[in-house]
Every structure is written in structure tokens, then in C-alpha cells.
Amino acid sequence: MGPMTDGTRERRHAFGDDAEQYDAGRPGYPEQLVDDVLDFAGGTAAAPALEVGAGTGKATLAFARRGLSITCVEPDERMARVLRLRCAGLPQVTVEVADFETWRPGSRRHGLLYCAQAWHWVDPAARWARARAALRPNGAVALFWNHWFLQDEHLARELTAAHERHGLDIPEHTLLDPRPRPAHHGPRARQWREMEADGGFTDIDHRLYTTHHPRTAAGIVGLVASNSGYRVIDKARREPLLDEMARLVGDRTVTVRVVTSLFLARTKDA
Incomplete structure (x- = not known):
């Protein structure tokens, strides 16, 4: 991704248009990934941890429930x-809007910085x-993303054809x-x-994790609609497409394969 543009900033904030829908639509992250990040970072000794682009807390809760003290930006x-609502019972979690x-960060330095599904929204000229x-x-860095795949290839072709009928391209990722x-x-x-x-x-490392998630029509549409590439499409064009996608899935439960990509590294000693 190149320099931060106005369009990039618009898409970065598109998720908040329906934060509850985003929270319901997105899957979380594998428990093994959380284990591996904490092992790499030294467990709770990594506290305080910093989460960049915490969103609605899909990753926050997984790490906070392991006893980690976290500042969420x-x-x-x-x-x-x-x-804040999701973390109301977790006093070790602090949320800062910025x-x-x-x-x-002030004078306090963190033992772990992690970012779930959001690092590409941070300005490339400044993030490292x-x-x-x-x-x-x-200190440890952990950056991770979910990549989603529909296991039913016939259904995938049907849903792709629906985009073509509505004159819409399939957004990236x-x-x-x-x-x-x-x-x-x-x-x-x-x-x-x-x-x-x-x-x-x-100590740079890259690891992959694969999980499988059953989804109804509402779950498929919710996952699709949570993506910024769909959210920036005009609602009058987006909603008929999503309605047709729901009809095509029907009353089936289909499987979404999720490949989670994790990058790990440490800052150099002084």
C-alpha cells in the first residue's frame, strides 16, 4: 500500500458506519495464534501490551482473558x-480514541504491540x-490478518455471477x-x-493457521458487508446485491475456510 490518501482514510473509518454489524460479521482469531504470540512475547511479562486499531475487540478479548494489561488505540x-462495552468487565483494558x-505513548514503553486486521490502514511512512x-x-510485534474462502465452489461461482449482474466488481481481499x-x-x-x-x-517470522467456520445466509452476508470494499459502495447498489446473495445461499449452512496470517518480530536491543 502506498502513501495514505483521503480515500484510504475514508475506507479506514467506513467500519464505524455500523460497528455492531462489523462485530457480528467478523470471525475471531485462532486460540493457537494467541498462544504463539504470548509465547513469543514472553507471556504476561509482555505487559503492558499495545493494540493498534482495536476495532470492536475481536482480538482484544482473546488477549485480555489471558491476563494481559492492554492499551487499545x-x-x-x-x-x-x-x-468499551465488550471490555466493560476487564479493568486491565484501556481504550484511547486516536x-x-x-x-x-508517553514515557511508558510496551512489551508487545499487536494489530489484528488493521496494520495496512496505518500510514506506511510512519508505522514502523x-x-x-x-x-x-x-519488544515483540505481532501483526495478523484473516483471509476468507468459501468452500462451496459452485456457490462461489453463483455469487460471483450475481456481482456481474449488478455491475459490481468483487473488492480485493x-x-x-x-x-x-x-x-x-x-x-x-x-x-x-x-x-x-x-x-x-x-527474529522475523511468518506463520499460517487454518480454521473452518459454518455460516448461514445471514452470516455470509454479514461477513461480506463488514468489508470496507463493500461498505464504500453506494447503499442503493450494495443492498440489492446483498439481498440476492442471501437468496442464493438460501437455508443452507456453508463452510468458510479462514487462513490467518501472522507476522512476528522483535525490536533490536538499543
Whole structure:
């Protein structure tokens, strides 16, 4: 992703238009991933942790329930409102509404910075320096994303054809996107290359996790509608497409395969 543009900022805040729907539509993250991140970061000794782009708390709860003290930085007040409600019984979670690019960590440094499904929204010109500034020496970075795939290939073709009938392209990185996801692995991946180019990170690693999730028509439409590529489509064009997608799924329960991509690294010692 290139420099931050007005269009990128618009899409970054599109999720807050219906924060509750986003929260209901998106799957969470594998427990094994949480285990691996905490093991890499040194367990609760990684506290305080910093979550960038916390959204409605899909990852927050998984880490907070392991006893981790977390500061969540979320740029959208509407998303942060849902996040606060979900974390109401977790006093070790603090929510701050701010863009990570301008958020000030103060004198406190963190042992772990993690970001779920949001690192690509942070300005590429600032994100790695900002991460290093927020972390202690040897602090851990964990960046992860879910990639969604519809297991039923016939249904996928039907839903793709519905987009064509409505004159709409399939947005990138969504359930029906035919392009490979993740596109690159290990040292060929953009995140790996950017951390190497920055020069401030070591012990870089890339891991993949696969899980399967049953979804009804409402679940499929909810997942699709939660993506910014669909949210920025005019509602008068988007809603008829989503209605047709729900009719095509019908009363079936279908399987969504989720591949979660995790990048790990540590800041260099001084």
C-alpha cells in the first residue's frame, strides 16, 4: 500500500458506519495464534501490551482473558464505543480514541504491540518508526490478518455471477476474491520486507493457521458487508446485491475456510 490518501482514510473509518454489524460479521482469531504470540512475547511479562486499531475487540478479548494489561488505540469513536462495552468487565483494558500515527505513548514503553486486521490502514511512512517508539528493546510485534474462502465452489461461482449482474466488481481481499491470499509468504511478503528495510527489527517470522467456520445466509452476508470494499459502495447498489446473495445461499449452512496470517518480530536491543 502506498502513501495514505483521503480515500484510504475514508475506507479506514467506513467500519464505524455500523460497528455492531462489523462485530457480528467478523470471525475471531485462532486460540493457537494467541498462544504463539504470548509465547513469543514472553507471556504476561509482555505487559503492558499495545493494540493498534482495536476495532470492536475481536482480538482484544482473546488477549485480555489471558491476563494481559492492554492499551487499545482505535481511531473511530463508534468502534471504540462497542469495544468499551465488550471490555466493560476487564479493568486491565484501556481504550484511547486516536490515530496511531499521532497517538503519544508517553514515557511508558510496551512489551508487545499487536494489530489484528488493521496494520495496512496505518500510514506506511510512519508505522514502523511508530511501532519502535512504542516498544521496549526486544519488544515483540505481532501483526495478523484473516483471509476468507468459501468452500462451496459452485456457490462461489453463483455469487460471483450475481456481482456481474449488478455491475459490481468483487473488492480485493474479500470472500470471493479469486486472487491468491495471502499473496506471498515469508521473506517475499510485504510486511517481512518492510521490517527488514526498516532495520530496527529482528527474529522475523511468518506463520499460517487454518480454521473452518459454518455460516448461514445471514452470516455470509454479514461477513461480506463488514468489508470496507463493500461498505464504500453506494447503499442503493450494495443492498440489492446483498439481498440476492442471501437468496442464493438460501437455508443452507456453508463452510468458510479462514487462513490467518501472522507476522512476528522483535525490536533490536538499543
